[in-house]
Amino acid sequence: MTIFGVDSAQVAVAFGVAASVTALELITSKYPQTFIFVLKSPWFYAYIVIYGLLGATALALLPFVADQVKTEGGVFANPWVKAALVGLSVKAFLHIRIVTVTTGPGQSFPIGLESFVQIFEPWMTRWIELNHFSEVDKFIAPRAEKTPDVGKGRGLAIGKIPTTFDDKEKTALIDDFNRAATSYNVISEFLKVFGVRLTETAFPK
Amino acid sequence: METTDLPLSLQILRTVQSFGKIPRGLLYQKVPASSSEIDARVSELADKGAVKVEGEFVKAE
Numbered sequence: 190m191t192i193f194g195v196d197s198a199q200v201a202v203a204f205g206v207a208a209s210v211t212a213l214e215l216i217t218s219k220y221p222q223t224f225i226f227v228l229k230s231p232w233f234y235a236y237i238v239i240y241g242l243l244g245a246t247a248l249a250l251l252p253f254v255a256d257q258v259k260t261e262g263g264v265f266a267n268p269w270v271k272a273a274l275v276g277l278s279v280k281a282f283l284h285i286r287i288v289t290v291t292t293g294p295g296q297s298f299p300i301g302l303e304s305f306v307q308i309f310e311p312w313m314t315r316w317i318e319l320n321h322f323s324e325v326d327k328f329i330a331p332r333a334e335k336t337p338d339v340g341k342g343r344g345l346a347i348g349k350i351p352t353t354f355d356d357k358e359k360t361a362l363i364d365d366f367n368r369a370a371t372s373y374n375v376i377s378e379f380l381k382v383f384g385v386r387l388t389e390t391a392f393p394k
Numbered sequence: 395m396e397t398t399d400l401p402l403s404l405q406i407l408r409t410v411q412s413f414g415k416i417p418r419g420l421l422y423q424k425v426p427a428s429s430s431e432i433d434a435r436v437s438e439l440a441d442k443g444a445v446k447v448e449g450e451f452v453k454a455e
Contacts, residue, residue: 219399357407357444357455364438365401378401 193249199272200245206276207244208237214280215317222384223325230320236313244279248272329380332392333373342372342392346379349391402427403435410445411454418450 190197215236216224227233248271283306286299299307336342343366350359362382369375380388400408402425409424410416421436422429436452439445446453 357411358404360442360444361403361407361439362401364403364435364442368403381399381401382404 192245194252195249196268199268200249202269202272203248203276203279204241204245206273207279208241210277211240211280212237215314219318220321222381223321225385226321226324226328227317229324230317232313232316232320236310236317239309239313240280241276243283244276247279247282248275251275325377325380328385328388329373329376331394332376332388333371335394336372336376336392339370339372339375342375343367343369345391346375349379349383349387351383351387402431403439406432406435407439407444410452413454415448415451415453418452421452 192200212233215233216227220227251271282302284303286301286303288300289297290300291297298304333342336345346366347363350362354362362378365378366375369378376388376392379391383391406421406425409421413420416424418433418436422432425432427435436445436447440447440452443455446455
């Protein structure tokens with residue numbers, strides 16, 4: 190089966206690579222320690238499926254712009270490699286901006302291919318962030334209730350800083366824990382640095 | 395992980411370490427907190443020997 194003359198299995202590869210790269214980029218850049226909470230958001234899956242579809246569409250439409258885009262020779266000679274490379278590059282390609290128009294104080298709008306992305310991306314990433322916040326809150330709240338005393342919370346957090354941690358970073362972290370006003374804040378700071386598993390050990394429910 | 399997601403003192407320390415030596419004005423731009431809050435954290439980190447303050451610069455120890 191072909192789609193616009195491109196093997197559907199290769200289109201599926203472009204879809205899979207584009208979706209995976211998008212998922213990995215979002216997780217590693219914004220939620221490396223708490224990605225488990227992002228995986229519970231339906232918006233996360235919608236977001237990566239959109240980029241997957243854009244990758245698949247880009248590959249399917251490539252033959253129509255073949256006279257403008259030269260993809261012959263070298264690694265591009267292999268259609269599977271071509272499909273994977275299109276999937277890998279579609280997100281970066283769609284973020285090309287030629288100029289940025291300032292629309293107000295602290296607000297701007299990119300002009301270029303990124304204008305298209307602006308139709309859905311800020312809105313979806315906002316929902317992913319809200320879902321993530323809600324899941325983080327569900328994780329922290331019962332632990333903070335079990336350890337309502339901020340002093341005890343700080344002690345638990347400081348006691349669980351891994352011994353392999355650099356002394357200067359340990360000093361900075363202890364300062365952060367000591368400045369946290371509530372037990373909830375101590376757990377929140379601990380979670381940001383050490384992730385879900387160590388937080389569960391330090392602050393069991 | 396984006397540095398801006400980290401707790402503030404750790405964020406300041408990592409920013410200073412990534413520059414090696416950073417003017418205070420640039421640190422204010424890099425770290426999303428008020429200058430007075432950053433100053434308080436830098437003082438605390440300097441007192442504990444995690445960073446060194448040299449005039450208008452903050453240096454990694």
